Each structure stands twice: as structure tokens, then as C-alpha cells.
Amino acid sequence: MLKEKKNIIERIFDSRDDNGLWKVIPKTHKHYPDYMHYVPNYKASLWTLILLAELECDKDDVRIKKPLETVKTHLFDEEHGIYTLKEDHFPIPCLNGNMLYLDCYFNDAPDEKSNRLLDFFCKNQRFDDGKYEEPKNQFCTNTSCYGKHTCYWGIVKLFKGISFIPKDRRDDKVKTLKERCINFILKHRVCYSSRNPEKVMINKLDLLTFPNFYKGDFLEILWLLKREEVESEKLIPAIELLKSKKTKDGKWPLERTMNNMVTSVGKVNAPNPFVTQRANEVLTYYEKKVSNNTQTA
Structure with missing residues (x-):
């Protein structure tokens, strides 16, 4: 591997x-x-x-x-303190979550740009679920990211970026934003509609993929929840879904690929080492928790 x-x-x-x-x-x-x-x-x-x-x-x-x-300098909007594609889909939570992830992964902690974007999204990020649950603000004109149902991927990517901030570098505002992201994810039991429990909420969200660029999969979300040591009964359906995809040889397949990727990370419907590694990390963590809770009881 x-x-x-x-x-x-x-x-x-x-x-x-x-x-x-x-x-x-x-x-x-x-x-x-x-x-x-x-x-x-x-x-x-x-x-x-x-x-x-x-x-x-x-x-x-x-x-x-x-x-x-180079990427950070080009995409950063000094006026608003976030990463942008200029006027298109302003402001874009998934882009900023990905940039925060890159900054914290490669530099171990948020820099000034990341701290500014965190201030922005701590103040402005919405969590609407089928209706505008808070008063509309100036960003609701961007219905791709802030429609009646806030873009789920935007929240997932913000959560991903926050997850890579060292815990001792998270202030109270960031902790609150992280908890709001987690609560929104749990409201959807990782990958299901909040109104129709049997329905996967986004097309292909239940298909295992790697890497996770923009539209990832339910495994990426479970992996992030594991990173943050989130425990909830609401994770059970997604965990069971993950278990159901395990092959007889103890591996997990790549079920969906990204078009135009710079290099191949495996064939579709074939056992994939990267998906398998992540799946094993998730299940090892949660099965250990279940075992410990049983012993404690």
C-alpha cells in the first residue's frame, strides 16, 4: 500500500x-x-x-x-477574506473548506487567510433543511449553495477543513461552527434524507469513491466523524451500509470515479486499497467503541 x-x-x-x-x-x-x-x-x-x-x-x-x-494567492479575495471564483456562487463553502483542508494538512495549522475565512463562515454559514430556517441574508441569492436546503457538500467540506485544525488552535467560534456542521450531518444520518429515512439524500452519495474532491461519499463523512470522535446512534444506518459493501475477501470496491483525474487510483467495481484503508479505519474505531460500551454496561 x-x-x-x-x-x-x-x-x-x-x-x-x-x-x-x-x-x-x-x-x-x-x-x-x-x-x-x-x-x-x-x-x-x-x-x-x-x-x-x-x-x-x-x-x-x-x-x-x-x-x-500559487493557488492560495490567486483564489483569495482580500476584500471579503475568503477564497472565491469572483462573483460565481459567492460565497462558496466547499471551496473554502477544501482550501482550509489543504492549508491545515500541509502547514499543520491555519494561516492568516484560513483564519479570515473561518471568521467569515462562523458568522455567515447557513444550515437550512428544506426551508429558510433563519432570516434570509444577502447570500441567499446564491441558491446553489444557500437555497432552502443548504448545500450538503459545502457543510461537509467546511467540517473537513475544521477537522484538520489542531484542537488547541480552535477558538470557541470555530468549535461552534464544527458542532453545527456535525449536528446537520447527524440530522441526515450521514447520507439519508431527513424526511424520508430510507432515501439516500444525494444521488451517488452511497457509492464508494476516492479521492474526495468535491462530491465525496458517505465513507468520507464517516471518516471525518471518526476523526472528531463523534458517537451517535444516528451513525448506525451508514455504518451498516458500509459493512454491506465489504467483499468476501475483506475489502471494499471503488464504486465511482472522478472524470478527468490526473492519475488513476483504481478500477471501478474492483477492490480498492484506498477505500479499504479508510473503511477499516472507520469500522475499527466504531466497533471498538461498541465493544467498550458493552463491557462497561
Whole structure:
């Protein structure tokens, strides 16, 4: 597994351009310059950095520093203190959650930009579930992220970013934002509709995938809840769903891939080491908790 990861990581670095970046769109591209380093999807530098973090790339690898700083500098909006694609979908919680994740993964703690985005989303993030449960604010015009049902992936990615902040660097506002994210996730029992308990709330959310760029899967969410040591009976349906996908040889398959990924991490419907590693981490943690609770009782 370790050797396989290293081989993929080296292939990714070998695919850089002369400036140490990945798939930079030209000036003639229709999305230049606003979407630079964001498109093409899953090949540009932003997504490639996420892939490297998902592969647990060495945080101190010097080849990371330039592309990470380039992406951060280009996408950061000094006026609002968040990462943006200019006016498009402003403000975007999933983009900011991913940037927070990258900053904290590779730099071990939030920098000034990350602290500013945390202040913004601690103040402005919405948690609506089918209706505007709080008074509308100026961001409700962005119905993709802040419609009657707040974008679930936006909340998941904010939660992911927060999960990689060292616990001693989380102030009370960040802790509150994290708890609101967790409560929203538990309200949906990880991947189910809050109104129809038998229905998976988002198409393909129940299909195992890796890496988790934007639209991840229920396993990513369970893995984050495990990181934060969240225990709740509301996790049981998702945990049982995960168990049901285990093959006879004790592995889990890759059920969905991302288009245009910079490098392959496995074939669809075949046992996948990255999915299996994450699934084992989740089940080992929660089965141990169940065992300990039984012994205590």
C-alpha cells in the first residue's frame, strides 16, 4: 500500500509543468483568469493538491510549496477574506473548506487567510433543511449553495477543513461552527434524507469513491466523524451500509470515479486499497467503541 501510494505521488509530480503547476488554462480560455488553477476539473492544481493530501503525501515535500501558495494567492479575495471564483456562487463553502483542508494538512495549522475565512463562515454559514430556517441574508441569492436546503457538500467540506485544525488552535467560534456542521450531518444520518429515512439524500452519495474532491461519499463523512470522535446512534444506518459493501475477501470496491483525474487510483467495481484503508479505519474505531460500551454496561 505504501509503495503504491508513493508510485502514484511520483507520477503526479512528474506531470507538473515547467512552473511546478498542473494543467494551467491559457489566456484564451473562457474561464481565464477567474477559474485559473480550478479548471479543468480534477486536473488543475487545486484538485491535484487535494489528491496529494488524500494520498497522505509528505507534508514537508518541497514540491508542494509553490503550487499551494500559487493557488492560495490567486483564489483569495482580500476584500471579503475568503477564497472565491469572483462573483460565481459567492460565497462558496466547499471551496473554502477544501482550501482550509489543504492549508491545515500541509502547514499543520491555519494561516492568516484560513483564519479570515473561518471568521467569515462562523458568522455567515447557513444550515437550512428544506426551508429558510433563519432570516434570509444577502447570500441567499446564491441558491446553489444557500437555497432552502443548504448545500450538503459545502457543510461537509467546511467540517473537513475544521477537522484538520489542531484542537488547541480552535477558538470557541470555530468549535461552534464544527458542532453545527456535525449536528446537520447527524440530522441526515450521514447520507439519508431527513424526511424520508430510507432515501439516500444525494444521488451517488452511497457509492464508494476516492479521492474526495468535491462530491465525496458517505465513507468520507464517516471518516471525518471518526476523526472528531463523534458517537451517535444516528451513525448506525451508514455504518451498516458500509459493512454491506465489504467483499468476501475483506475489502471494499471503488464504486465511482472522478472524470478527468490526473492519475488513476483504481478500477471501478474492483477492490480498492484506498477505500479499504479508510473503511477499516472507520469500522475499527466504531466497533471498538461498541465493544467498550458493552463491557462497561
